[in-house]
Amino acid sequence: MKKILLASALIAASAGFASAQDTIRLATEGAYPPFNLINDSGKPDGFEVELFDKMCEMAEVKCEWVVTDWDGMIPNLQSGNYDAIVAGMSITDERREVIDFTQNYYPPAKSAYAAMDPDADIKGGVVAAQINTIQAGYVAESGATLLEFATPDEAVAAVRNGEADAVFADSDYLKPVVEESNGQFAWIDQPVPLGDGIGMGVRKSDTELKATFDATIQTMKDDGSLNELMSKWFGDEAPQF
């Protein structure tokens, strides 16, 4: 009897320990379709959510989504409120100084200008972008006046109501906006590839987590399932690995 009790206590304890190790809290913004969004049942959804749900299953870890605002994402990762950032975050040298990234699961994002006036001045006018993004940094250096917004949606709205001449954002984000605007919005100039692709951001000290997902991303790149998922969410013109 004693032995059974002891054994079951041990099993319970080890199970508790294993799950304590294996839950990974993933932060996302939920406002960046089709990368991540809050769907109509109020749950996180999108390319990244589907991809990571699949990868967590492959890596046999339990993942939990945390919806949080974009601007405070890196500091909150550092203070341990969650374990990783999966929010369409481009890998850049500046960000590499403070956090680590896995290898990219999406190729270097092409960013593009969209405006309501086809002659909008993107080099000297007012250009809207989301705060603390690779695009905002690019606009700041382009000579245009940068207007920053908390969400990409507000940056688009700024062009609609005339606050800004153009919006500069990820072309995958802008594509449905332009296509569904009934000709109100037009692309300006050619898309610009920025950064080293989109990766999962982790704390510098979390080398094990980084290694796990590096390997899983590689597996999905090799067997073509990552490409399939990209076609599903970004259409036939989606970039492929």
Add this chain to the structure above:
Amino acid sequence: MFAYCADPKSLEGLQWLSCYLTSGSHMSFYASFLTVLVLLAVTAPVALAFGYAGAMAGRSGAAPLRWLGKGYMAMVRGIPDVVFFLFFVVALDQGLEYVLHFARCSDWAEPVRQGLEFRVCPAAKIPPNNAPQVVHQIYGFALAVLTFAIVFGAFAANVLTGAMKAVPRAQLETAESYGMNNRQINRRILVPQMWIYALPGLSNLWMILIKATPLLFILGVQDIVYWAQQLGSMKTQAYSYPHPDWRLGYFLSLLVFYLCMTKASELVLDRITARLSRGQAIVKQSGASA
């Protein structure tokens, strides 16, 4: 919600609207109104308790206690709310984890602070990493209530201090001459009479508290402002219910909600004032002389 909602993109008019307004994300939106009401219902009494304790400490005969009460009022009142919200919550959260870290993980070799990173052992995490998201949300909500209570408690303490001073000195002296001790004077004479003086200040605070609830989102709680922003923003075909930018409509509904809250509060506060004024000769006199 309804059976015909299975394929939202084929719907039109009222049917579409009825499906749209009952979607899962809208349910979360409606639930967030409840979150705000619960926050108000919990925070107000806790803040009042903080305020009462602060005011009593500020009047205390013991110097250290008096300093504590006055220091609390001066410090919290002097710091901008947003700064306090950002700083205090992070500091409290990390402080608790830091203490637990030393209590539970004495054999942990790595330092807690590594550059910008704050890293405690898994056993010291509050709440533990494997807890369901709901627990994390409740913890965040509790932190929010505590922070709101501390901030508004300091203002309430100031209001109550003023109210206690406003109770006529003659009343307290009469009580002393009847041989009551300090506690008895407080309980029987001072506290029952101070409320009528405190009420204008406290009702102001209540109104400010109602309006301060959108600060919840800073603390990671998904409140009505978050959902209004989220639902109102333009939705492309990637969503089941695509629509243009409807934020104006959503924010108008928040406006109506806050106006209703204010109106309801005014009605209740008027009744409380009427009730507390009963038998208060002092108030009538000061009204007549003014």
